[in-house]
Amino acid sequence: MPNQTANDTYTRSNSSSAGPLELSHHKSLKWSQQSSANLRHRTEYERIRTLGSGAFGTTHLVKSLIDKHYYALKCIRLGRRIGESNKVLREVDALSALRSDHVVRYYTAWVERGELEHDEKDSFDELDDYSSFTNESVTSAGEEICNLCSERYRDWIISYEQWGLIDAVLQPLNLCRQCYIKSLPPHIDASSIDIREKTILPECLYILMEYGGDTLSDVMKKIPQEDDATRWSLFAQCVQGLYSIHEQGFYHRDVKPGNIFVHNGMAKIGDLGLSVDARAENSANNGSSGVGTLMYSAPEVEEGLYCKADIFSLGVVLIELFSNFTTGMERVKVLSRIRTENLPEEWTNDTDEAVLARLMVNPSPEERPSAREILQQLVQRGRLVDPDSSVLLKMVKELQTNVDRLEQTVQKRDEEIEKLRQLLAANDVNIPD
Secondary structure (H helix, E strand, C coil): CCCCCCCCEECCCCCCCCCCCCHHHHHHCCEECCEHHHCHHHHCEEEEEEEEEECCEEEEEEEECCCCCEEEEEEEECCCCHHHHHHHHHHHHHHHHCCCCCECCEEEEEEEECCCCCCCCCCHHHHCECCCCCCCCCCCCCEEECCCCCCEEECEEECHHHHHHHHHCCCCCCCCHHHHHHCCCCCCCHHHCCEEECCCCCEEEEEEEECCCEEHHHHHCCCCCCCHHHHHHHHHHHHHHHHHHHHCCEECCCCCHHHEEEECCEEEECCCCCCEEHHHCCCCCCCCCCCCCHHHCCHHHHHCCCCCHHHHHHHHHHHHHHHCCCCHHHHHHHHHCHHHCCCCHHHHCCCHHHHHHHHHCCCCHHHCCCHHHHHHHHHHCCCCCCCCHHHHHHHHHHHHHHHHHHHHHHHHHHHHHHHHHHHHHHCCCCCCC
């Protein structure tokens, strides 16, 4: 292939001017100077490694070239339809609204063209350049219709050294590669022309988040068998994070160790790609039923019910956290049976973790405690150490509201009793004090 400047790729003009352009006028043509080097996620952040990939995007550990701090940068490819884009934008809405020490912090988000797939390598180095187009003959994904043969074709580019050959063909026409070559003057050697299909990179949503550290899946493998204090600390922090999510009007819908991050003993719930506004439950816009990870998923999610589904999932996490599984097969066997009420024998005793776990994985959502009620039990059992001040403040406000409500009820009752006493006295009816 002839030498080509990475930042100089020709984009055909849609000028309506008639007649062929002269070779000496080739500098008046329009070409794109946008390339992978101009993308924000490349110019502002250094990619360190891939943290994980899934159906809702790929997350990378990155280092800011400005403040030198480490972040998690999630890339989600936007769908071509508005509805698909709205689904992936749900995570931005959820993260931006949440404020908690135990929920992964959201910083900012933007949309630009990015990776085509979950890339483990620098695919941008191979794709060179891209350019957007606004031609009315565009059909989909970069397809156009040739004005000569009327066949669909993918947009194309030629190398820098051969830009001048474009001048030999009438500019307003959209031509496929074959028709373009056939339209060249006879004295031009078509075999020497390097033409290749132009790659159109998709629009992606980039979400910059706090780097939460290792997943709970990795951390729990390193906890000494006798260290229940660490297990209770991590679990209590997860409950506080879930409490904040629910209090601010969201259901997470995919609570599992892989979506819980731990750094320096601090646990944070992240990856809200499947989150849904609690007000949307049972509506046509609440997302697909049966979402989440089956092993941790509550039975009722198949019906699109999520009110207490996160509690069930966190209950499974509690069982896994205290089980000390020796093999992966043992873990799968035990956890997959919880949905059918088959708990291991050691989880039928009266230890704090067993009593709480049985409540949380109750097959009936109505019988499960809320995150607030779980926190209250942790306080009563002395398991809530170094709580999140914002969570405590909310709980205190709730208690104060309940106290105020009770005081109003008592006051109304006293007033009614006094009225009855006056009525009885007016009718000469004596009642003992």
